[in-house]
Amino acid sequence: MTHKDQILAVLEKETDILKRLFTLIPNTMYDYTPMPGMRTTLELLKYVSWCSLSCVAGYIETDPEKSRKIYSDYDDYGETMKPVQFPARMDEQMEKMRSLLSDITDDDLLSRGVVLPWREPKQLGEALIETSVKWLAGYKMQLFLYMKLNGIELDTGDCWIITE
DSSP: OOHHHHHHHHHHHHHHHHHHHHTTOOGGGTTOOSSTTSOOHHHHHHHHTTHHHHHHHHHHOOOHHHHHHHHHHHHHHHHTOOGGGHHHHHHHHHHHHHHHTTTOOHHHHHHOEEEOTTSOEEEHHHHHIIIIIHHHHHHHHHHHHHHHHTTOOOOTHHHHSOOO
8 A cells, every 4th residue: 555545535434424423413403503603514624625635725726816816716616515425526526635635646645845825835745644644634523522412322433433
């Protein structure tokens, strides 16, 4: 297994757990936010459906003008998502990440320089972990906590492994 395969496997697992958690969210929870200024559940779902892909796409795009537009294009697309579309959007995000990374080698992960969204330079492999991987894991945890705060019966394992 290559390092790229390992990164993709983690992204896939996070995607699957998010899709599983989604199946437990009642429709009445989409407008929930723990406090003003935080995303609602639906806003969180919309964001997580594209945020990891936007970084992968930005790192792969070599045209700086096109790269700058990627985030806003995905943000606009994310805003169109209806709750029922979440699983399909997560699958779409994962498939596009796989496609974008298909020609990337382990050498590219270790040697190709990219710039994180907050303008910090990193090697591609580290950048993917710092953004795409961490964001799926972090926002998954936020969704998990929103659900717990709404009285949904979840175990810690529901946040880290696929449960039934």
